[in-house]
Amino acid sequence: MRVSPQEAINFLLNGAVVALPTETVYGLAACIHSRSAIEKIYSLKKRPLNNPLIVHLADPADLRDFIVETPPNLKELMDRFFPGPLSIIVSIDTDKIPSIARSGLSTAAFRVPTHPIVRSIIRTTGPLVMPSANLSGKPSATDPEAVECDFGKDFPVVDGGETQEGLESTVLAFKEGRWWIARLGAITPAEFAETLGYVPLNWTTSRGMTSPISPGQLFKHYSPNALLKLVEQPMELEGIVVGFSDRRYPRASSVYYLGSLKNPNGVAANLYRILRKLDQDQVQEAVIDMDMPYTGLWSTIRDRLEKAADS
Ligand code: TXA
Ligand code: MG
Numbered sequence: 001m002r003v004s005p006q007e008a009i010n011f012l013l014n015g016a017v018v019a020l021p022t023e024t025v026y027g028l029a030a031c032i033h034s035r036s037a038i039e040k041i042y043s044l045k046k047r048p049l050n051n052p053l054i055v056h057l058a059d060p061a062d063l064r065d066f067i068v069e070t071p072p073n074l075k076e077l078m079d080r081f082f083p084g085p086l087s088i089i090v091s092i093d094t095d096k097i098p099s100i101a102r103s104g105l106s107t108a109a110f111r112v113p114t115h116p117i118v119r120s121i122i123r124t125t126g127p128l129v130m131p132s133a134n135l136s137g138k139p140s141a142t143d144p145e146a147v148e149c150d151f152g153k154d155f156p157v158v159d160g161g162e163t164q165e166g167l168e169s170t171v172l173a174f175k176e177g178r179w180w181i182a183r184l185g186a187i188t189p190a191e192f193a194e195t196l197g198y199v200p201l202n203w204t205t206s207r208g209m210t211s212p213i214s215p216g217q218l219f220k221h222y223s224p225n226a227l228l229k230l231v232e233q234p235m236e237l238e239g240i241v242v243g244f245s246d247r248r249y250p251r252a253s254s255v256y257y258l259g260s261l262k263n264p265n266g267v268a269a270n271l272y273r274i275l276r277k278l279d280q281d282q283v284q285e286a287v288i289d290m291d292m293p294y295t296g297l298w299s300t301i302r303d304r305l306e307k308a309a310d311s
Contacts, residue, residue, distance in 0.1 A: 002144065003156040005121055011156055012125045017041055019133040019147045020121060021160025022113040024085045024168050024186055025140035026147050027130030035098050038129055044151060047136040051215045052103040053129040054087050055110050058122040063110055066092045071174035073196055080195045083112040085165055085186035089173040101129045103215065111169050117160050132168060137220040139272035142166050146276055166269035167300055172200065173213045182213035184300040221307040226278045227285045228309035234289045242274060243289035264297040271301060275308055
C-alpha cells in the first residue's frame with residue numbers, strides 16, 4: 001500500500017512500522033524509542049535477534065546525543081561521507097537506544113541518508129532504526145514492488161521509485177587502532193584513502209568469517225530461491241545465465257542482463273532486481289558470469305553474488 005510521507009510520519013509516531021526509500025535500498029523503519037515497533041521489525045523480517053539495526057539520523061550533528069567515545073578520524077569521515085551510503089559503528093550511551101535495536105551491544109551503527117524523503121521524515125520523527133526492507137536472507141528491496149512482494153500488498157511503503165545505489169551502505173568500525181570495513185557496500189574501500197591516509201581492509205577477509213564485526217555477515221544473505229552457480233569462464237555458460245550486455249553467451253537458453261561491464265554503478269543498481277526477477281520467473285537454477293574485475297564497486301558486487309550463491 002503506497003502511503004505519503006505524511007502518512008508514514010503518522011504511522012511511525014503511532015508506533016507502527018513502514019517501509020521508506022533511501023539512496024541505497026528500501027528500509028523497514030521504526031522510531032528509535034518504539035520498542036514494540038522494533039520487535040515488529042524483527043518478526044516481520046524473520047530476522048535473528050542477534051543482528052543489530054542501523055540508526056538513521058537526519059543530521060550528522062545528531063550523533064553527539066548517542067556517542068561516548070570518539071575514535072580517530074571520525075569527524076573527517078563524517079565531514080566527507082555524511083550524508084551518504086556510509087554506516088559508522090561507535091560506542092554509545094546504552095540508555096539512548098533500546099537494547100533490542102542493538103542486540104544488547106554497547107555499540108551502534110549510524111548513518112545519515114541523503115535521500116530527501118527519508119531525511120525529511122526523520123527531521124519530524126527523530127532517529128529511525130531501519131534494516132533493509134526484505135525478508136531475512138532475501139535480496140534487499142530496491143523498489144516498492146520488492147517490498148510488497150516480501151511483506152504483502154497492504155504493507156505501507158513510501159514510493160521513492162528505484163533506489164539510486166542498489167547496494168547497502170558500507171559499514172566501518174574502528175578496532176585495534178584502525179578503521180575496518182565491517183561490510184562492503186556502496187562506498188568502495190579506496191574512497192576512504194584520502195580521508196584516512198590508508199585503505200581500510202575488509203575485516204572478514206582478513207580475519208575469517210567466524211568472528212565478523214557485523215553479526216549480519218554470519219547469516220544467509222541476498223539469496224533468491226534459485227540455485228546459483230558462479231562461473232568464471234563466460235564462454236562455457238549454459239542454461240539460464242545472469243551476465244553482462246557486453247558479452248554473448250552462445251550456449252545460454254536465456255540471459256538476464258545485469259548491465260554493462262563498463263558501468264559498475266549500473267550493475268549495482270540492477271543487481272537485486274535481477275536476483276528477484278529469477279524468483280518471479282520461477283527459475284530453479286541459474287549460472288552467474290563472474291568474469292568481472294575485483295576492484296572498486298565490483299568487490300561489493302562480487303561479495304553480494306558470492307553470498308547469494310552460498311546457500
Ligand atoms: O544501506 C543500508 O545500510 C540499509 C538502508 C535501509 O539504510 N540498511 C541496511 O540494514 O542494510 P541491515 O539491517 O540490512 O544491515 C545492517 C548491518 C548488519 O550487517 C548488522 O549486523 C550491522 O549492520 N550492524 C548494525 N549495528 C551494528 C553494531 N553495533 N555492530 C556491528 N554491526 C552492526
Ligand atoms: Mg539487510
